[in-house]
Amino acid sequence: MTTPLNLKNLERAQLRDALAELGHKPFRGDQVFRWIWRRRVDSIEAMTDLSLALREQLAGARIPRLEPADVRVAEDGTTKLLIALDDGKQVESVIIPDKDRRTLCVSTQVGCAMACTFCRTATMGLIRHLEPWEIVEQVLIAERVLEERGEGRTIQLKGRGQAGKVERALTNLVFMGMGEPLHNHAGTAAACRILTDEQGIGFPPRRITVSTVGLADRIEPFLAETGVNLAISLNAPDDGVRNQIMPVNRKFDMDVLLDTVSKLELSRRQRVTFEYVLLAGLNDSVEQAASLGKRLVPVADRIKVNLIPFNPHEGADFQRPDLDDVEAFRETLLQWGVEKVHVRRPRGDRILAACGQLALEKKPG
Ligand code: SAH
Numbered sequence: 011m012t013t014p015l016n017l018k019n020l021e022r023a024q025l026r027d028a029l030a031e032l033g034h035k036p037f038r039g040d041q042v043f044r045w046i047w048r049r050r051v052d053s054i055e056a057m058t059d060l061s062l063a064l065r066e067q068l069a070g071a072r073i074p075r076l077e078p079a080d081v082r083v084a085e086d087g088t089t090k091l092l093i094a095l096d097d098g099k100q101v102e103s104v105i106i107p108d109k110d111r112r113t114l115c116v117s118t119q120v121g122c123a124m125a126c127t128f129c130r131t132a133t134m135g136l137i138r139h140l141e142p143w144e145i146v147e148q149v150l151i152a153e154r155v156l157e158e159r160g161e162g163r164t165i166q167l168k169g170r171g172q173a174g175k176v177e178r179a180l181t182n183l184v185f186m187g188m189g190e191p192l193h194n195h196a197g198t199a200a201a202c203r204i205l206t207d208e209q210g211i212g213f214p215p216r217r218i219t220v221s222t223v224g225l226a227d228r229i230e231p232f233l234a235e236t237g238v239n240l241a242i243s244l245n246a247p248d249d250g251v252r253n254q255i256m257p258v259n260r261k262f263d264m265d266v267l268l269d270t271v272s273k274l275e276l277s278r279r280q281r282v283t284f285e286y287v288l289l290a291g292l293n294d295s296v297e298q299a300a301s302l303g304k305r306l307v308p309v310a311d312r313i314k315v316n317l318i319p320f321n322p323h324e325g326a327d328f329q330r331p332d333l334d335d336v337e338a339f340r341e342t343l344l345q346w347g348v349e350k351v352h353v354r355r356p357r358g359d360r361i362l363a364a365c366g367q368l369a370l371e372k373k374p375g
Contacts, residue, residue, distance in 0.1 A: 015071040017046060018143035021203050022210070032067050040209055046073060047210030050150070076147040081155060088358030091151060095120070095144060099137060100370055101188050103148040104363045105156065105180075112162055113182040114152045117368070118145055118198050119189025124223045126245075127255045128287055130323040130362075130369040131188045139194040145201035148187075149211070153179040176212060183213065185220040186241070188368045192225040192232055202236040215239075221285065226262040226270045233274065240274070241283035241316070242267060247298040247305070255289070264305070272309050281350070282309075287318045287366065288336055290329035299339040303346025314350035315343055321356055321364040 020028060026039030038060065045057045052075055054060075054068045079100065080092040089105040101117040121134035156162040162179035183205070185191045191198040198220065205213045221241035222229065233240055244267070246252035252259040271282050284306075288294045306313065317340060320330045331339075336353055343351045356364045 016141075016143060017042065017068075017071050017073050018146070019141055019200075021142075021200055022207050029064075032064075034064060038064065042068075043207070044209050047146075047204065047207070074143070076144065076151060078151055078155065082361045082363070084358040084361045084363060086357060088361070088363050089155065090358060090361050090363040091148070091155065093148060093151060095140075101140065101144075101148075102363075102368045102370075103152060103187055104358060104368070105152050106357050107161070111181045112156060112179065113184055114149060114180050115187045116145060116148050116183055116185050117187030117189050118185055118191040118194045118201075121369075122189050123193060124190050125257050126223065126243075128245075128289060128320060128326060128328050129366045130326065131366070133325065134188075134369050136189075136193075139197050140189070140201075142197050142200035142204060145198065146204050146211070149180065149183065149205060149213070156180070178213075180213075181217065183218045184241075185218070186365065190223055190225070191220045192222045192228040195228050195232060199232060199235045202238055206237065216280070219283065221283075223256060223258045224262050224267045225258070226266045229270050230274060239280065239283070241285055242271070243287070244284045244302075245287045246293050247302040251293050251298075255292070268305065268309055271312065274312070276312055281312055281314045283314055283316050285316045285318055287320055288331050288339065289320050290331040290335070292328065294331045294335050294339055296338050296342050299342035300346065303343045303348055306343075306348050307346065310347045310349065313348070314352065315348055316352050316354055318354045318365050319356065321359050321367050323362065323367050323369075 022040060022043040025043050026036035029039040030036045041059065042057065045051050052073050054065050057065060076093055078091045079094040082090045087107040091103045093101050093103060099120045101120055103117060104115040106113045106115060119139050120137035122131045123136035125132050153164050156179040164179045165177050167175040167177055202218060205211050206215045215237035216239060218238040219241050220238050221243060224242050245256060249259060249263050252264060317336060319336055320328050322330060340351045340353060358364050
């Protein structure tokens with residue numbers, strides 16, 4: 011027995027091919043795509059403008075939907091969604107509300123293989139890649155949660171000058187949840203193409219940021235395929251420290267990463283984000299900030315730096331630096347000509363929803 015086709019795993023071009031193979035005009039694939047991602051129907055029968063014959067041909071295909079198994083809200087509104095997958099595994103996504111933004115932090119794998127020593131997800135190891143639809147569903151679930159709470163809605167705007175414009179419950183997506191997006195290159199790229207397709211959800215690619223440990227050989231192809239923004243988790247001033255905390259550095263070191271960034275084709279206002287987790291006594295000194303700043307000079311005008319004070323979790327042997335040290339680190343980078351340095355406030359750390367805290371609690375017993 012073959013498993014039934016999951017229509018939600020297909021990009022629009024693939025749906026067009028699939029329908030052509032069934033003997034129909036390719037534009038029927040566009041119609042099915044719009045029913046699934048724009049109208050968000052759960053059944054073939056609902057696709058009323060398809061011929062009965064075509065609906066019967068598709069009757070065996072699936073249009074599955076995922077639901078949150080648990081929703082936890084922190085005092086500041088940060089919301090952690092625990093999402094139950096069909097095989098019993100689970101992942102987490104986090105809604106981060108801010109003044110005029112609602113950002114969703116999306117997962118791309120169950121667990122992670124990269125083994126960064128400070129990250130809680132790493133303790134799980136890699137369990138499996140997420141399929142494209144499992145990545146996209148996180149966005150739809152978060153939109154439903156926000157809509158139910160009256161905190162945002164996703165609608166096509168109508169009226170003068172608004173044709174084609176969409177008001178969105180979520181304003182930004184960051185692929186910074188569980189997993190390494192570029193390790194699941196095919197799944198994550200397909201998910202981005204489904205999310206950004208204007209005949210479906212139509213999420214603007216420039217409002218999506220994919221964050222990587224630095225799988226350098228995949229960066230340029232991934233960006234060319236998807237048009238989204240890039241973040242790289244640098245986390246160290248030099249290869250000595252980076253080797254210690256990020257095993258991936260033995261394959262792609264800092265020179266390779268900086269060289270990759272210097273060659274990317276960026277639009278005029280586009281910048282690559284360097285994330286830097288500050289670990290007290292390990293990578294947070296002013297001297298280290300200076301040597302990092304010096305190294306960043308050649309790419310200073312194409313990057314911004316996001317400093318993330320370490321978020322503690324059980325079993326991790328690192329400390330969050332004092333705010334003074336964070337500020338001194340920031341000042342030093344600014345002095346070296348890195349113009350944009352932002353300190354990321356911990357959001358939702360009381361419910362273990364902050365950066366690097368996502369992992370599944372071990373079931374008792
Ligand atoms: N694998 C991708 C996507 C995860 S993003 C990547 O590494 O970029 C998660 C971000 O949180 C990364 O920048 C990571 O360096 C950071 N991070 C991991 N553990 C953390 C922790 N305990 N405290 C603060 N930031 C952490």
